[in-house]
Each structure stands twice: as C-alpha cells, then as structure tokens.
Amino acid sequence: MAFKIGLLGLGTVGTGTAEIIYNPQGRHPLLNDITIAKIGVKSLEKQRTIDIPPEVLTTDLESIVTDPHIDLVVELIGGLEPARTLILKAIASGKHVVTANKAVIARYGQEIFEAAKKAKVYVLLEAAVGGGIPIVEPLKQSLGANRLETIIGIVNGTTNYILTEMTEKGSDFGEVLQEAQALGYAEADPTADVEGYDAADKISILASLAFDRQIKREDVYSEGITSITSSDIDYADKLGYVIKLLAIAQKPRQNQENLELRVHPTLVEKSHPLANVNGVFNAILVEGQPLGQVMFYGPGAGSGPTASAVVADILNIVGVLQSNHGANSLDPLLSSSPSKIAPIAPIDDVSTRFYARFLCADVPGVIGHLGTVFGDFGVSLASVVQIGFQDNLAEIVVVTHQVKEGSFHSAIKKIQELEAIKKIPSMIRVL
Numbered sequence: 001m002a003f004k005i006g007l008l009g010l011g012t013v014g015t016g017t018a019e020i021i022y023n024p025q026g027r028h029p030l031l032n033d034i035t036i037a038k039i040g041v042k043s044l045e046k047q048r049t050i051d052i053p054p055e056v057l058t059t060d061l062e063s064i065v066t067d068p069h070i071d072l073v074v075e076l077i078g079g080l081e082p083a084r085t086l087i088l089k090a091i092a093s094g095k096h097v098v099t100a101n102k103a104v105i106a107r108y109g110q111e112i113f114e115a116a117k118k119a120k121v122y123v124l125l126e127a128a129v130g131g132g133i134p135i136v137e138p139l140k141q142s143l144g145a146n147r148l149e150t151i152i153g154i155v156n157g158t159t160n161y162i163l164t165e166m167t168e169k170g171s172d173f174g175e176v177l178q179e180a181q182a183l184g185y186a187e188a189d190p191t192a193d194v195e196g197y198d199a200a201d202k203i204s205i206l207a208s209l210a211f212d213r214q215i216k217r218e219d220v221y222s223e224g225i226t227s228i229t230s231s232d233i234d235y236a237d238k239l240g241y242v243i244k245l246l247a248i249a250q251k252p253r254q255n256q257e258n259l260e261l262r263v264h265p266t267l268v269e270k271s272h273p274l275a276n277v278n279g280v281f282n283a284i285l286v287e288g289q290p291l292g293q294v295m296f297y298g299p300g301a302g303s304g305p306t307a308s309a310v311v312a313d314i315l316n317i318v319g320v321l322q323s324n325h326g327a328n329s330l331d332p333l334l335s336s337s338p339s340k341i342a343p344i345a346p347i348d349d350v351s352t353r354f355y356a357r358f359l360c361a362d363v364p365g366v367i368g369h370l371g372t373v374f375g376d377f378g379v380s381l382a383s384v385v386q387i388g389f390q391d392n393l394a395e396i397v398v399v400t401h402q403v404k405e406g407s408f409h410s411a412i413k414k415i416q417e418l419e420a421i422k423k424i425p426s427m428i429r430v431l
C-alpha cells in the first residue's frame with residue numbers, strides 16, 4: 001500500500017527530495033511504496049525546476065498537515081513560524097514528521113518530541129545537522145554503546161565555503177557569501193550562517209542526542225566569522241594553522257556539572273583532520289568510550305545531499321511501520337525525548353587556547369609588559385613573536401596555553417590600558 005507524503009516546501013531541499021521520490025529506480029526498493037500526495041508552497045506562480053502536476057501544489061499548508069489521507073509530513077519551509085505550528089498540527093493529526101529545520105528543533109525540540117511521544121508518531125531530523133552526512137542516526141543508534149564525551153564539528157557549509165574560498169583564493173567575504181547563496185547553501189537570512197547561529201542550533205541538537213539532555217539554546221555561546229579578515233587567515237597560515245568555524249560540545253568534566261557548548265572561529269593546526277575539511281563539506285569528530293574517536297565527513301548543505309538525508313528518514317519510518325505492522329509503540333532507537341535539562345557553563349568558565357595580535361608602539365620592553373600582565377592573570381604563553389610592522393607599529397602575535405576565558409579577557413582589559421598598545425585587531429581561539 002502506498003505511503004503518502006505531504007511535502008511542505010519546494011525550494012532547494014524540497015526539490016531535491018521530490019526528485020528522489022519521483023525517480024526511485026536504482027535506489028532502495030521501499031521508495032516504490034512512497035508517493036507525494038501534496039506539496040505546500042508560498043507561490044503557485046513561481047517557475048520550478050521540476051515538473052509537478054498542478055493539482056499537487058497548494059498554498060494551503062494547514063490542509064496538508066490535517067489531511068486524513070497523508071501519513072507523513074516533510075517540513076522543508078524553514079524558519080520558526082509557521083514551521084513550528086505546522087509540525088505540531090501534523091503531530092496532533094497523527095502524522096509522522098521529517099524535518100530539516102534545525103532552528104525549530106534547537107528551540108522547540110522538547111515541545112515537539114513530547115507531543116510526538118504522546119501521539120505515538122516519529123519526528124526525524126537527519127537533514128537538520130551535517131546535511132547529507134549521517135550523524136543524527138549514528139548518535140541515536142550506531143554509537144549507543146558508547147559514553148560520549150566530546151563533539152567537535154564543522155557544521156555550517158556556508159561559512160566553511162566562505163573561509164575556504166578566502167583562504168585558497170583570497171576572495172572577498174561578501175562575494176563568496178553571494179556564491180554560497182546562489183548554490184543554495186545559505187539560510188533564507190544568511191545572518192544565521194555567518195554569525196554562527198545555525199552552527200549553534202546544530203551543536204545544541206547533537207549535544208542533546210549525545211548526552212541525552214535538553215539544551216537551552218539561548219545559553220549556547222556563538223561567535224561568527226564576520227570579523228575574520230584575510231590578514232588573520234595569512235597570519236594563521238604562517239603559524240601553521242587554518243581558520244575554521246567550530247562547534248564544540250563537551251560533556252561535564254570531572255567534578256563539574258555543566259556542559260560546555262560553543263561556536264566560534266578557531267585556529268586549527270594544519271595536520272588536524274578538521275583542517276582539511278573544505279568548501280561546503282562538513283565533518284563531525286565524535287569521541288566516546290570505548291570507541292575512541294570517529295569522524296563523519298561529507299557534503300553539509302545543498303539540494304541533493306540534504307535530500308538524501310530527508311529521504312533516509314522517510315525510509316526509516318516506512319521501514320519500521322511496515323515491519324511492526326502498526327504496533328502501538330515507538331521504536332526507542334528512532335524516537336528521542338531527553339527528560340533532564342543540562343546546565344551550560346558560562347563562556348568565561350571554559351578553558352581554551354588563544355591567539356591574539358597586537359599593534360604596539362615599537363618601544364623597548366613592550367613584549368615584556370605583555371608577558372607580565374598575562375602572567376599576573378595566570379595566563380601562560382606558548383609563544384610571543386614580533387612578526388613585522390604595520391603603519392610604524394610593531395605587530396606582535398601571542399599564542400597562549402590553555403586558559404580560562406575569563407582570565408584571558410581580564411588580562412586583555414588590562415593590556416588595553418598599556419600606553420604602548422595601540423590596537424588588538426584579532427583574538428581567535430586555538431583548538
């Protein structure tokens with residue numbers, strides 16, 4: 001019997017999803033049991049790159065999520081509303097849901113998962129993190145035997161594409177962002193990409209799955225790439241690093257209660273596996289016991305790769321429903337709904353290494369003064385080098401050992417008061 005899909009959205013990901021479902025040859029045989037009953041869009045007049053029978057398209061999305069003939073709703077419109085309301089209505093109407101919407105899941109996941117549990121339907125979201133990379137399903141299933149400790153990921157394709165183009169071709173930030181938008185990688189409002197909010201949504205979702213905790217999205221620290229300049233990229237290169245936007249989740253360390261969750265540009269040593277993840281590719285390094293480290297790598301955005309993850313979720317649901325013949329319970333490996341909230345450490349309590357570039361008057365003893373102030377705040381330095389001159393000012397680069405963010409920033413505040421220090425053009429964390 002055909003399994004009927006109601007598709008909300010026919011943009012980059014919706015079109016990729018429809019293309020797979022309309023062309024099942026050579027793919028998983030279960031696809032032959034799936035049909036698209038309705039597709040909800042904003043505009044019926046818009047030119048589409050795929051032929052859709054006119055009676056399938058509608059602008060009445062509510063009629064799709066309440067249609068008694070539809071079994072599963074695929075939400076690919078993006079944004080918070082009406083996406084959240086439509087997902088909840090679909091659940092209340094007894095429909096399974098597949099979504100790529102990390103913004104909604106990171107903020108309203110708990111509400112949605114609880115509603116789904118009550119209604120005994122699945123809500124799957126493989127496409128929401130890492131695009132086509134299977135990462136959500138492995139965290140729920142394949143890695144279930146492990147005590148997961150750390151996740152470090154490049155989880156935003158747009159910013160990785162921008163940083164790669166800036167690094168490899170010296171391209172201009174604004175121009176590359178436009179390219180990423182044209183390629184369908186960026187969010188409708190690319191602020192979410194370049195300011196790190198999209199990566200923060202994604203790391204919240206991954207941490208919630210890995211540590212089985214609810215994450216308060218508003219407590220996740222995020223810093224984007226808008227202030228990264230080509231000079232930073234050049235200096236990083238000279239020191240043996242590349243700059244990547246990393247999303248990091250760390251389970252509570254010994255004798256601590258708080259999770260560490262943060263997104264920021266980071267200097268990554270060129271020999272590190274994440275340093276060679278370029279363009280729209282994403283990679284997620286997961287560490288746990290007894291497995292050790294495992295890295296998931298692949299295309300993190302774009303029509304086909306993201307649709308691959310959407311359709312994988314649809315197949316998972318259809319497969320489970322067919323095998324248990326509609327039994328009245330959910331497969332615990334597919335459904336998820338953590339009960340406890342995890343406190344998140346304030347960013348000042350997190351330890352990291354820093355790279356900082358100073359422009360100083362070229363007077364004797366300036367390096368000594370910097371060292372003394374850092375020392376006063378317990379910041380230990382791995383290296384201090386004068387790398388040249390800019391506008392008659394000496395350019396000094398400092399790399400610290402692990403230091404509490406709070407101590408580093410207190411030292412910087414004091415350093416700013418030094419007569420010889422004219423400017424601190426960049427401070428970037430180091431992995």
Ligand SMILES: NC(=O)C1=CN([C@@H]2O[C@H](COP(=O)(O)OP(=O)(O)OC[C@H]3O[C@@H](n4cnc5c(N)ncnc54)[C@H](OP(=O)(O)O)[C@@H]3O)[C@@H](O)[C@H]2O)C=CC1
Nearest residue numbers: 009010011012013041042043076077078100101301302306
């Ligand atoms: N693009 C990517 O690479 C990836 C995207 N995602 C996520 O997938 C989701 C979809 O993204 P994407 O395909 O890029 O988005 P697009 O902007 O390309 O497409 C959005 C689609 O939704 C429709 N739509 C939007 N708002 C409404 C509304 N209020 N009522 C009816 N229809 C609406 C649009 O209709 P119309 O066509 O008529 O304008 C369009 O078809 C987002 O949550 C995004 O974060 C996840 C991973 C990767």
Ligand SMILES: N[C@@H](CC=O)C(=O)O
Nearest residue numbers: 156157158186187301
């Ligand atoms: N805008 C996102 C799309 C995929 O999630 C990105 O660039 O990664």
Ligand code: NA
Nearest residue numbers: 126129131133
């Ligand atoms: Na994925």
